[in-house]
Amino acid sequence: MMPLAGLVLVLAIPALAGEIPLSERRSGYALMRPETRDVQDDDDANPAMLWVKEGEALWNGRPDPGSRACADCHGDARVSMKGVAARYPAFEAADGHPIDLEQRINRCRTARQHVSPLAFESRQLLAITAYVARQSRGLPIQPDADPRSEPFRAAGREQFERRRGQLNLACGQCHDENWGKRLGGSVIVQGHPTGYPIYRLEWQALGSLQRRLRGCMSGVRSEPYDYGAAELVNLELFLMWRARAMVVESPAVRP
Numbered sequence: 001m002m003p004l005a006g007l008v009l010v011l012a013i014p015a016l017a018g019e020i021p022l023s024e025r026r027s028g029y030a031l032m033r034p035e036t037r038d039v040q041d042d043d044d045a046n047p048a049m050l051w052v053k054e055g056e057a058l059w060n061g062r063p064d065p066g067s068r069a070c071a072d073c074h075g076d077a078r079v080s081m082k083g084v085a086a087r088y089p090a091f092e093a094a095d096g097h098p099i100d101l102e103q104r105i106n107r108c109r110t111a112r113q114h115v116s117p118l119a120f121e122s123r124q125l126l127a128i129t130a131y132v133a134r135q136s137r138g139l140p141i142q143p144d145a146d147p148r149s150e151p152f153r154a155a156g157r158e159q160f161e162r163r164r165g166q167l168n169l170a171c172g173q174c175h176d177e178n179w180g181k182r183l184g185g186s187v188i189v190q191g192h193p194t195g196y197p198i199y200r201l202e203w204q205a206l207g208s209l210q211r212r213l214r215g216c217m218s219g220v221r222s223e224p225y226d227y228g229a230a231e232l233v234n235l236e237l238f239l240m241w242r243a244r245a246m247v248v249e250s251p252a253v254r255p
Helices: 004-012 034-041 049-060 070-074 101-113 123-134 147-161 171-175 209-219 230-242
Strands: 090-092 097-099 198-200 205-207
Touching: 049 070, 049 123, 070 101, 090 101, 090 147, 097 101, 097 147, 097 230, 101 123, 123 205, 147 171, 147 230, 198 209, 209 230
Parallel strands: none
Antiparallel strands: 090 097, 198 205
16 A cells, blocks of 8 residues: 555656657666665576576476476477567467466466466466566567457556546556656656566565556555456556567566
8 A cells, every 4th residue: 555655745746748758668677776686687696586496397397197297398498488478468369368478377277288277376377487487588578469469458558547546546657757756765667567477575475467566556545456357467468568679587576
């Protein structure tokens, strides 16, 4: 929940019109303290790598004795998964709408491995997602180009621009109009999803982009959508377009 002092600060800041120009986009990494950047940069110090290692074991292991491992179909993730996280969410023809990377992993579990889907924010789902996302580190984000995704991306933009909650704030009021300023002692970032799943020092754990979005919604005193809700996936889709050509940092570290 956003403290009253933070609300006063937001209302006192003059707004800047329009979206951030592409040449001025900045990852949250650029706005962090040097010591926090050092933690992200060093795989031996980055706590998110614990989940990546676990995800590698899940990739190569069979969830049930009679089922396939991810590697049985996809082989070496360092090759087959390179660039995948940079393209999700992506349109899924069988469903008629985009799905995000976590949902894609669960589709594979149910359709190919014939096992139950993993719960959102479970350690196993975060681990295998982090392992897959790690293979795209350093690559540019390439939003889904399928024209069938366009109405869903537009719906995501509407979510980003919609005022919500008792504080009557939209995502863009912080992340487009007032980035680089301070709210409650913390620097306001531009809100680009370049590093998810992400380890937040505040959480002392790895978490998904949907967890962060739900946290923002609760912060403005709005009822958050359920995990996996179309509204959250559409918002993810728009955010990836907004961060197009920025570099994937997964798994990143943030305050």
